[in-house]
Amino acid sequence: MNDTQFIEATMRWVDDIVINHNFCPFAGFVRQPGQIHCVVVNGDAGDVITSLFDECKRLDEQDNIATTLIIAPSSSTASFDDYLDVLAICDRMLSDWGYTGVYQLASFHPDYQFDGEAKDSVANYTNRSPFPLLHLIRERDIARYMKNEDDAEKIYTHNIAKANELGCPYFEKVLKEMRSAKNKNGL
Template sequence: MIPDDALVLHPHKIATEAWLKSIVIAHNFCPFAKQTLTRNSIRFSTIDDSAIDTCLQLLMDECERLDTDETIETTLLIYSAAFAGFDDYLDFLNYAETLLIQQGYEGVYQLASFHPDYCFEGAEPDDPANYTNRSPYPMLHLLRESSIEKALASFPNPQNIPKKNVALARKLGLAKMRELLAACY
């Protein structure tokens, strides 16, 4: 793993930040992302290991980091060498969610999932709506539950965010969504 505070510019972090700015923020898929990025309170952590046990340990390490560092609002764990297959990623996501519960983090942190081949259950792979959760690399987004609750409390009709995102992605169309994601690399 290359620490995100190293002086080396990691290509996976660069692509992920481009995705965050040009897709997530530019198309308002997450109405809270811009403020968090502007405040510089997103931690980008690239994990170059592919062993599931190591990746799970690094997730727990990140929870502990968030426990002690209030300046980090949220972390994007970017898996540069693991979980290329979407089914493998879903298995890992299940392990990660189970581990959060086992380690007492249920209600403290929440995971959001992103993958280059993300496909919602029951959706066709070429449905543009899948691009609301497609990212340059397999990724877990570790969020503070308290921050989510606070943000949602001041946002009108937060339950409509996913519907709005799906509608926008479908309006933009498959070709445009593919183009936007490809431009991040």
């Protein structure tokens, strides 16, 4: 797959899974005006970290971008354990760079597994994506959205209920199609 195909498949996931099933209630607000920036990083963990820094700087300078998806399909993030190692370093780097309270990372991976959940639990699919992703989010946007939410926990409970309703076979099929780069335009 080339970078364009990775981005198109990822945005299809955003549209068909995240927004369509309301896994992130504020994703639709930034999707329509085109405020989601995507970048593909095919290098090693150092390249992912460098890209994270570059994307923080991009968000600093370009207020019209609400959020960034760093798509990292390389071998350094292929296994979920390796991905978690890279994620932990990236979280530390955000702090070291002075971005605590400015940006935060949300994590998504094809083999995502919540701590304490069985590997085949449908709950894991709320954070499973076609490729390893780091989602760089502006803290102020989260705070602004959450001001209108009575209970942040209801997002989580909605996501689990919806995942249970759809079931593992549904997610497996959709994610497999996205990974094979078959989008609505027939790529």
